Amino acid sequence: MHTADLSELDRAIAVTGRGDGEYAAALGAGWLIGDALNGGYLLAVIGNAVRASLADAGQPDPFVVSAHFLSAGRPGPATVRARLVRSGGRHSTVAASLVQQEETRAEVERITVLATYGDLARNVPDVRTTALPPELPPVEECLPSSASDEELRRMVPFMDRLDLRLEPESAGWAVGEPSRRGVLQGWLRLADGRPLDPLALLLVVDAMPPTTFDLGLQGWAPTLELTAHVRADPAPGWARVRCESRNFADGYFEEDCEVWDSTGRLVAQSRQLALAPRPA
């Protein structure tokens, strides 16, 4: 397949092996939020390198990825270093870091992760208990992110990578009327129509605006750590995403996200610990 045939996500997370567990990537400016690349995008790049490092194991899918965020990623060249920690029967665990060179040529780590991979296709279907997906108005009654004003979209090119439709109550912050539930939820798919898959879910779990917007707090809320569980390969179509923060205290908050596929199956869960936005 030629690169030109790939979706924009596939092109943006492509990695080239250099041997010894080292992979080269080119981080795209289209995934910027202000001057920092979206964390979920960086996670998908690392996830793709980890997948490549496990090509011989037949374990292509992230089952659980824990990421500690160290510094903001920038567009341009990056290197992912992956080291196999344990290779088991059903799962393999890899430690990986994404690094970039700063202008001074010094190498700086952006994210460091521990990732346990397996093969989702080998799981035996058997849903015993399940939470319920969020109830949302129909897609056409939700608010497309593409309706945001042009200045915002210029500052946040990342918004144009997704087709996100927030339910009206979750979009009140945009007009100064946050619901103050600490909840943001809506429909989501990739803007270019590429179906979601396990790697794309690593992006999706960190793709929503911060829940602090819904608490009436504008501003950047840096992630300290994010762990994602991928529970199933998503069916094609619109996914439902719900993010909630229940405990905002002493300058920190947790953000729990769930991703449900078009069949109503929970396909991913994540939790992050983030720093409260500082007053501008």
Add this chain to the structure above:
Amino acid sequence: MHTADLSELDRAIAVTGRGDGEYAAALGAGWLIGDALNGGYLLAVIGNAVRASLADAGQPDPFVVSAHFLSAGRPGPATVRARLVRSGGRHSTVAASLVQQEETRAEVERITVLATYGDLARNVPDVRTTALPPELPPVEECLPSSASDEELRRMVPFMDRLDLRLEPESAGWAVGEPSRRGVLQGWLRLADGRPLDPLALLLVVDAMPPTTFDLGLQGWAPTLELTAHVRADPAPGWARVRCESRNFADGYFEEDCEVWDSTGRLVAQSRQLALAPRPA
């Protein structure tokens, strides 16, 4: 302070620096569940080594620890290797692994973690939103784990390290009547009266029986990964612990635990991804 003055937890998680980020520990048989050491105990040992490795940074407290479980820990000598990944203003991130020698003298990794530490005492008190602690009957109406039969307690010496009082509904599984809510909750303190602190919370978030017991599934449910957030230094006294599984599918389940201190403050949150127990 003499070792004899320390609580049993402090003695059991003690580490001795060997230089170059290497720490020696002696894992205690009192923390066994069957023939494997409790994962939370191992996490507290690693947490103590990470604290020692950051002694000069003035950042003694785990803020978020992500642990991938590789093999079962055994009583006896162990080594923790800690490597500073990033040292920042408010937080430092350390990668650490706990290893043991097998009978063949080969070194085997038990747990590998990424840990971001800071100083909880420097956080400015400011609780903006908070979930509510679980409603529990008074301690004296709950069921002490010390009332379990002697054979069980011989197989699970770990039970005697804790004073755990499950609410009656959460203890139904012990008499063949699981509530099937996927919830276990109760009061908890350390058996020897040592007050909880941030390191002890790493133990507490993995101290409850698996929530699968409450779903009517007996048996060992191995943890693949556990991430803990420590949100505050707990006040002395009984803590309330609530663990819940909402999604049990295809042989995997998540388990979310919350720990609330005696003042009703959320002090820790954890989520793990575990393997469903295999039928005996």
